[in-house]
Amino acid sequence: MDSPASSAYARPLPSISAIPFRHGRSGMAVPLLAEAEQERLATIGTRVHFSAGSVIHHQGDEADCIHNLLSGVVKSCAVSYDGSERVTAFHFATDLIGLAENDVYVDTTVALEPVDAFRLPLAALEALLMRDAEMEMHFLCKVCHELREEQRHAILLARRSARTKIVLFLHLLQTRGCLERGNDAEIRLPMKRRDIANYTGLTVETVSRALQGLKAEGILGVENPHSVSIADPARFAQLVRATANS
Amino acid sequence: MDSPASSAYARPLPSISAIPFRHGRSGMAVPLLAEAEQERLATIGTRVHFSAGSVIHHQGDEADCIHNLLSGVVKSCAVSYDGSERVTAFHFATDLIGLAENDVYVDTTVALEPVDAFRLPLAALEALLMRDAEMEMHFLCKVCHELREEQRHAILLARRSARTKIVLFLHLLQTRGCLERGNDAEIRLPMKRRDIANYTGLTVETVSRALQGLKAEGILGVENPHSVSIADPARFAQLVRATANS
DNA sequence: CGCCTTATTGACTTTAGTCAAGGTAAGTGG
DNA sequence: CCACTTACCTTGACTAAAGTCAATAAGGCG
Numbered sequence: 001m002d003s004p005a006s007s008a009y010a011r012p013l014p015s016i017s018a019i020p021f022r023h024g025r026s027g028m029a030v031p032l033l034a035e036a037e038q039e040r041l042a043t044i045g046t047r048v049h050f051s052a053g054s055v056i057h058h059q060g061d062e063a064d065c066i067h068n069l070l071s072g073v074v075k076s077c078a079v080s081y082d083g084s085e086r087v088t089a090f091h092f093a094t095d096l097i098g099l100a101e102n103d104v105y106v107d108t109t110v111a112l113e114p115v116d117a118f119r120l121p122l123a124a125l126e127a128l129l130m131r132d133a134e135m136e137m138h139f140l141c142k143v144c145h146e147l148r149e150e151q152r153h154a155i156l157l158a159r160r161s162a163r164t165k166i167v168l169f170l171h172l173l174q175t176r177g178c179l180e181r182g183n184d185a186e187i188r189l190p191m192k193r194r195d196i197a198n199y200t201g202l203t204v205e206t207v208s209r210a211l212q213g214l215k216a217e218g219i220l221g222v223e224n225p226h227s228v229s230i231a232d233p234a235r236f237a238q239l240v241r242a243t244a245n246s
Numbered sequence: 247m248d249s250p251a252s253s254a255y256a257r258p259l260p261s262i263s264a265i266p267f268r269h270g271r272s273g274m275a276v277p278l279l280a281e282a283e284q285e286r287l288a289t290i291g292t293r294v295h296f297s298a299g300s301v302i303h304h305q306g307d308e309a310d311c312i313h314n315l316l317s318g319v320v321k322s323c324a325v326s327y328d329g330s331e332r333v334t335a336f337h338f339a340t341d342l343i344g345l346a347e348n349d350v351y352v353d354t355t356v357a358l359e360p361v362d363a364f365r366l367p368l369a370a371l372e373a374l375l376m377r378d379a380e381m382e383m384h385f386l387c388k389v390c391h392e393l394r395e396e397q398r399h400a401i402l403l404a405r406r407s408a409r410t411k412i413v414l415f416l417h418l419l420q421t422r423g424c425l426e427r428g429n430d431a432e433i434r435l436p437m438k439r440r441d442i443a444n445y446t447g448l449t450v451e452t453v454s455r456a457l458q459g460l461k462a463e464g465i466l467g468v469e470n471p472h473s474v475s476i477a478d479p480a481r482f483a484q485l486v487r488a489t490a491n492s
Numbered sequence: 493c494g495c496c497t498t499a500t501t502g503a504c505t506t507t508a509g510t511c512a513a514g515g516t517a518a519g520t521g522g
Numbered sequence: 523c524c525a526c527t528t529a530c531c532t533t534g535a536c537t538a539a540a541g542t543c544a545a546t547a548a549g550g551c552g
Contacts, residue, residue: 022309022368024348063268086404088397101394102270126383133379136403140375143389148347150396151334153482155324157403158332158447160541162508172259193531201404206508208532223516225531246434406509408540440498452540454500471549473500499548506541516531522524 001054010194013038013046014068014118016138018095018145029145031094032138040135041068044124050111057098059108064122066098072115073190076107077198085206089146089153090191092108112190157201163241165200166210170220171233171240185230193225259284259289260364262384263340264391275391278384287314287379290370290382296357297422302343307356309346311367315339317426318361319436322353323444335399335447336437338422342388358436403447410489411446412456414472415468417486426464431476439471 003122003131015038017029023223040184048067050056058065059078074091076099086105091097097109100122119213153190154166173187180186193204200207211228214220230236249466261284263275270298279287294313296302302313305324314448320337322345334353341479343355346368375382402414427433435442439450446453465482467475476482 012483019347021346022372041448078397081314086401086402099390099393100267100390101265102273105273106394106397111410126268129386130379130383133382136379136382137376140382140386140389143386143393144345145347146350147345148397150393150400151352152323152333153434154396154403155332158444160447160507178427190531191304198404201406203509204531205510205533207506212532234320287494406539450499450542451501451542455540458500493552495552497548497550499546501546502541504532504542504544505550507539508537508541510537512534512536514531514533516526516529516536520525520527522526 012047014041014120015070015094016096018066018142019148021141021144023034023179029094032141033135037135037138040128040132041120042118044128045118045120047145048117048119049116050117052111052113054111055106056109056111056115056117059106060104062097063100063105064101064120065119066096066125067109068118068120069093069095069097070116070118072117073112074115074193074197075107075112075191077195078107085196085198087191089150090176090199091174092178096139096146112195123230143163153199159243162200162202162206162210163213164239165202166196166207166214167236167239167243169196169200180218180227184231187230188227189225249323256257256410258293258316259285259361260366261316262314262341262342262388264388265394267390269385277341278387283384285385286374286378287366288406289348289363290374291364291366293361294365295359298359302355302357302363303351303353306350309349309351309368311349311365312321312342312344312371313355313363313365314344315341316362318363318365319358320361321358321437321441321445322355323441324353324434329331329353334442335396336418336422336445341384358428358441384463399445405489408446408448408452408456409456410485411448412442412453412460413489415442415446415486416482426473429475431479432473433476434473435471442476 014033016032018032019029020029033070045068050072056074057063069091071093074097076089076091076097077085077087079085082155091109099106122232129139152172156165159165170187173189178188178190180188192206197204211220211222215222219232219239221231223229260279262278264278265273265275281311291469292312296318301321315337317339318342321333321341322335323331323333324330334392337355354420389489401470402411405411405414424434424436426434440455443453444452457466457468461468465478465485467477469475
């Protein structure tokens with residue numbers, strides 16, 4: 001068991017996790033990079049820190065780097081010109097952020113809490129991948145993983161019931177390890193209700209009503225806005241099974 | 247190595263298009279593979295044909311290959327326990343299909359019309375990419391492109407108005423070149439209303455009503471179920487601008 | 493030609509969105 | 523340290539819009 005001091009530190013090296021395209025064993029996401037690869041990747045990048053609320057990449061800015069998250073939660077969102085915001089994804093440790101198109105970032109990425117990350121300049125990364133096909137394969141695998149995640153997001157959005165969307169959203173946080181320290185029945189919600197609404201395609205009012213409805217039925221505990229507890233794990237799991245596809 | 251000028255017709259080659267991550271010029275999707283790369287890719291694959299309605303990959307089957315589409319339209323869909331189907335994407339020429347996770351396909355892919363494709367065995371492809379970092383970079387770029395496309399799908403799904411979803415869907419087909427021969431104001435709809443419903447998160451009735459509503463306002467012509475014409479291009483373009491994000 | 497699938501249309505219901513108000517938590521400055 | 527201020531969350535009443543159920547019409551295919 002880690003000491004409180006050491007667990008407070010983020011991983012010192014870049015790390016990328018994904019469910020493999022092939023040769024899968026566990027069915028779970030696994031670290032893709034060998035230690036030597038982590039070291040190699042570290043040589044072209046730098047450790048950086050972002051405080052809660054700070055913008056990591058800005059939509060439309062010239063893309064010169066991506067970030068590999070070490071700790072903390074990040075949202076990426078696209079803003080329409082009418083001002084409405086769509087949250088396209090939440091990102092956690094071992095994720096890559098900074099997707100670009102035609103040299104500009106397609107999303108704004110915002111730290112929802114203090115974030116540690118590895119900054120990887122695109123020019124150096126591209127050069128590294130061109131001479132290290134194995135490393136490049138790991139990046140390919142990771143992007144395939146993100147594509148599948150975005151498909152699951154689309155499946156969530158296609159659901160009609162607000163309750164179902166919220167259950168699937170909470171399950172997402174659960175599987176991404178967004179839990180309170182030392183209590184895996186307590187899901188942390190580092191994002192605001194508005195972010196949940198923009199991710200699930202609902203309004204904040206409906207998000208609130210769905211959460212309170214699940215609380216009223218004794219499935220969830222909602223003591224404060226920043227976390228929910230699974231009060232009835234069996235029924236919660238049943239709801240997830242009933243609504244999850246595949 | 248060198249092929250006669252006529253062989254482009256006699257023996258079509260694999261082709262992959264995407265909007266580049268970096269070094270973008272036009273803002274449009276461009277072919278990524280040089281002719282020599284197409285030839286190299288062709289050596290590990292075989293030309294295959296699928297008739298309309300045939301299944302190319304089956305969800306849950308062991309993944310042993312992917313396909314690069316040469317012509318025709320393909321849907322990929324995931325089926326839930328309860329039998330309901332979600333269309334995760336439509337695919338066109340120059341796309342790659344056959345996304346897997348833990349060695350099994352995550353979607354069922356179905357030819358919506360006669361399809362020509364290049365079949366690429368995964369083992370050979372993986373070996374090729376591991377010794378050809380440039381080719382691998384093109385695949386990485388393509389998967390990033392598909393990730394952005396799936397984000398756009400998610401943004402479509404997050405819209406509340408049925409009309410908006412249908413307009414964005416038609417615009418998608420327009421930009422993917424799903425047009426009637428020699429008439430770029432006539433959009434082909436090779437999929438059924440049910441597929442459109444499963445892609446947009448609506449019901450078939452609502453899809454029908456949205457299309458008929460746009461027809462009643464003189465924006466679209468809907469002469470038969472398999473195609474729509476843009477009756478008022480200016481107003482249609484205005485609707486797209488008003489609803490498209492970014 | 494007739495059967496079966498697909499598409500459209502109508503009447504009604506359900507559900508989430510909207511508008512409005514009240515409550516709670518967090519952060520600020522005296 | 524506490525009152526103040528603000529942003530965030532929740533709740534309620536009402537509305538709008540899509541879903542559901544049911545019937546009809548149009549296509550496609552043997």
